[in-house]
Amino acid sequence: MKPSIKMASVFALSALLSACQNDDSQTENTPQASAVTVTQVTLLAPTSGDLTIDTLATTELPAVNGNRGGVSFSAPMGAAAQIQAPNQLDQSCSDQYWRTVSGAELNKGIMLAVSQSDSVIRVAPRGDASSGTLQHSPAISPDQLRLYKVDKQSVDKSASMIQSMSDPQAMATAGIVDDSSALRLSKQATPGVYQLQVVQPLGANDSYLVNVKEKGSPYQLALSAPNRLNSQAPKLAFELKLSNSDIALSPTATLKQSDGRYHRLAVVKQGDNWQAQLPDELAMPSSNLGLSEIQVDVETRVNGLPLIRTVKTAFKQYVPAAKLADQASIHWQNAKPTQAVFELQVASPGRYQVSAVLVGTDAQGKQANILRAETAQWLDADGQVSLSFDAEQLKASGLGAPYAIKALELKDQSQMARLSYLGEAASL
Amino acid sequence: MKIYKKLMMLGLFAVSPLTYAASGLVFIHGTGHQTDALSDYWTREFVDSVRQGAASPDNYLVINCDFDQYMWDDAAAGCLAGQLTQFIESKNINDLTLLTHSNGGNVVRWILSNPTWDSRYPKIINATSKVIALAPSSGGTPLADAVTQGNVFETSLGWLLGYGSDAVKQQQVSWMSSYNNSWLYGTSGRPALPSPFEVVVGSDVDSAFWDGDSYCAGYQYQVALETTQNWLDDCSDGFLECQSQSAAGTVWFKDIQRTAGKEPLSHQQSRRACFNLDILIRDHI
Numbered sequence: 178m179k180p181s182i183k184m185a186s187v188f189a190l191s192a193l194l195s196a197c198q199n200d201d202s203q204t205e206n207t208p209q210a211s212a213v214t215v216t217q218v219t220l221l222a223p224t225s226g227d228l229t230i231d232t233l234a235t236t237e238l239p240a241v242n243g244n245r246g247g248v249s250f251s252a253p254m255g256a257a258a259q260i261q262a263p264n265q266l267d268q269s270c271s272d273q274y275w276r277t278v279s280g281a282e283l284n285k286g287i288m289l290a291v292s293q294s295d296s297v298i299r300v301a302p303r304g305d306a307s308s309g310t311l312q313h314s315p316a317i318s319p320d321q322l323r324l325y326k327v328d329k330q331s332v333d334k335s336a337s338m339i340q341s342m343s344d345p346q347a348m349a350t351a352g353i354v355d356d357s358s359a360l361r362l363s364k365q366a367t368p369g370v371y372q373l374q375v376v377q378p379l380g381a382n383d384s385y386l387v388n389v390k391e392k393g394s395p396y397q398l399a400l401s402a403p404n405r406l407n408s409q410a411p412k413l414a415f416e417l418k419l420s421n422s423d424i425a426l427s428p429t430a431t432l433k434q435s436d437g438r439y440h441r442l443a444v445v446k447q448g449d450n451w452q453a454q455l456p457d458e459l460a461m462p463s464s465n466l467g468l469s470e471i472q473v474d475v476e477t478r479v480n481g482l483p484l485i486r487t488v489k490t491a492f493k494q495y496v497p498a499a500k501l502a503d504q505a506s507i508h509w510q511n512a513k514p515t516q517a518v519f520e521l522q523v524a525s526p527g528r529y530q531v532s533a534v535l536v537g538t539d540a541q542g543k544q545a546n547i548l549r550a551e552t553a554q555w556l557d558a559d560g561q562v563s564l565s566f567d568a569e570q571l572k573a574s575g576l577g578a579p580y581a582i583k584a585l586e587l588k589d590q591s592q593m594a595r596l597s598y599l600g601e602a603a604s605l
Numbered sequence: 606m607k608i609y610k611k612l613m614m615l616g617l618f619a620v621s622p623l624t625y626a627a628s629g630l631v632f633i634h635g636t637g638h639q640t641d642a643l644s645d646y647w648t649r650e651f652v653d654s655v656r657q658g659a660a661s662p663d664n665y666l667v668i669n670c671d672f673d674q675y676m677w678d679d680a681a682a683g684c685l686a687g688q689l690t691q692f693i694e695s696k697n698i699n700d701l702t703l704l705t706h707s708n709g710g711n712v713v714r715w716i717l718s719n720p721t722w723d724s725r726y727p728k729i730i731n732a733t734s735k736v737i738a739l740a741p742s743s744g745g746t747p748l749a750d751a752v753t754q755g756n757v758f759e760t761s762l763g764w765l766l767g768y769g770s771d772a773v774k775q776q777q778v779s780w781m782s783s784y785n786n787s788w789l790y791g792t793s794g795r796p797a798l799p800s801p802f803e804v805v806v807g808s809d810v811d812s813a814f815w816d817g818d819s820y821c822a823g824y825q826y827q828v829a830l831e832t833t834q835n836w837l838d839d840c841s842d843g844f845l846e847c848q849s850q851s852a853a854g855t856v857w858f859k860d861i862q863r864t865a866g867k868e869p870l871s872h873q874q875s876r877r878a879c880f881n882l883d884i885l886i887r888d889h890i
């Protein structure tokens with residue numbers, strides 16, 4: 178049983194017993210509640226790490242959360258808990274690459290760059306609709322695959338360089354459920370070019386994903402890119418670095434949207450970084466579900482040997498559908514804030530969520546957290562959203578004036594997007 | 606009048622929820638569309654053993670939902686919220702322990718992190734005292750990335766062909782990073798979850814055919830999980846890296862620190878009565 182429930186039970190029993198023992202009427206001395214007063218505050222200017230919306234735009238995509246009912250919540254917060262601004266970048270590292278090949282190419286044999294002996298090659302059938310009908314390419318049993326070393330343009334077929342194999346059933350039991358087969362390279366395999374070929378011919382139009390995974394390779398391709406992208410942004414900036422190499426890279430990039438569409442992106446170098454030009458048409462996904470991805474491919478040579486890497490990272494493409502006005506109304510009672518009312522400018526109907534941390538000041542004059550308040554409601558047009566500050570939680574904190582509002586955040590639950598964030602929002 | 610007051614107070618006390626306030630234990634499965642998770646996911650042996658440690662062993666619930674969907678989907682978090690709410694209300698639960706496995710930890714974190722998404726969530730948050738997360742995929746898994754790699758037709762056709770699900774897409778590493786940064790609590794630099802989220806981490810896979818320990822939960826899984834470790838860090842349970850499992854909440858223990866014989870728990874074994882796991886949980890709740 179929770180301590181609070183134990184205490185409540187004891188209190189209830191005590192009340193009952195005292196009621197049984199004391200027949201006298203009790204005089205209630207309820208203090209007169211003071212009047213509610215309202216003050217206006219201007220939100221503080223954004224600083225580094227904050228997220229802002231400048232120009233509003235409309236969206237007509239179906240809402241992920243179309244719930245019309247308003248919900249509010251407040252929870253006490255650890256006095257010393259750190260409040261950190263949300264990350265704006267996402268990083269990803271890759272020691273692998275993948276490419277899609279046809280059955281015809283696998284019949285003939287495809288060339289693969291391998292940079293270490295214990296690499297793993299996975300071959301997974303993929304779907305194809307180029308003929309107008311859905312074609313499911315058949316799985317390939319790993320014993321139908323051969324892997325030969327290529328030396329000076331000639332294929333050495335004296336030995337298949339495979340150490341062990343896993344069939345689709347085994348792979349599926351471990352979570353790779355796409356009919357994959359996997360081969361592990363022989364320990365005698367040396368870095369270089371290999372030919373992967375099937376014994377039993379495949380249909381020419383069949384489609385396969387070939388994934389070369391080089392666990393522990395010293396050559397890791399690291400990608401750093403924004404994790405959110407405004408629908409009005411024409412470019413996506415990213416950083417790219419290949420470990421243990423200072424070779425100039427010539428990356429290609431692809432935008433993979435959450436609805437499955439792909440766009441090849443034009444990439445230009447900007448100083449030490451890169452910029453991918455987003456397509457004018459079909460720039461936004463057709464659904465609010467899921468995330469978009471930028472996939473970067475690099476083919477190069479390191480110490481004279483071929484090296485291929487694919488790396489990707491996810492981001493949310495969003496429409497700036499609403500923003501907070503720069504003023505808020507603070508309601509007070511008994512010199513304590515009871516709620517903060519924010520004005521929202523809304524370009525598209527949606528379910529908007531506002532959250533913030535209320536902080537107060539202790540006897541030593543030090544600021545500390547009191548509570549986190551949150552509310553969400555559907556707005557068809559400009560309107561108000563109110564954060565309520567729980568009086569009991571405020572009292573229990575033992576903190577007093579001056580108060581402040583921190584970590585003020587606006588999210589669009591319809592798009593599943595964070596729209597804005599203000600670390601230091603207001604002094605009350 | 607005085608007698609009336611006494612009777613009123615006695616009556617109030619008699620019907621007060623405090624009278625019936627109770628603890629409850631809920632088993633929440635991972636990715637997959639479950640209709641009989643007791644038999645198909647957890648096993649009766651595991652559930653019956655664990656619940657003996659609860660204050661009210663008969664107040665337990667095994668969740669059956671469609672966790673092939675995104676965690677916020679009505680069929681996932683919505684279904685979970687519905688079953689939890691019904692359990693809380695029917696049993697007057699105010700001290701709820703949630704036992705999750707794998708992606709079930711993400712669905713629970715979704716509810717605990719987003720109280721205003723759904724009007725049922727606040728009641729669940731207020732009733733939840735503790736989450737014990739067995740091998741949660743809090744940081745995603747590179748295996749989800751591997752399944753979703755592909756060409757232009759991958760998403761539009763791959764899902765139709767049964768290659769994956771929205772839950773698999775969601776558990777890609779960079780996707781979980783995004784959700785952890787924006788929508789989920791409990792990871793580094795983010796607000797704390799409202800209830801303790803205690804994690805059991807599986808750190809390795811044993812598949813030696815001569816070792817009986819490799820047969821707990823099925824030998825064939827152990828062999829396959831060793832293959833998939835090529836896509837994972839050296840510290841992994843064959844499906845999830847230790848880093849991912851410990852990304853949210855606090856680590857209660859890493860398998861070998863407490864399991865019988867210091868055996869590691871593979872991803873299959875972390876929801877089975879292997880190496881005293883059931884007893885460790887039973888003694889903890």
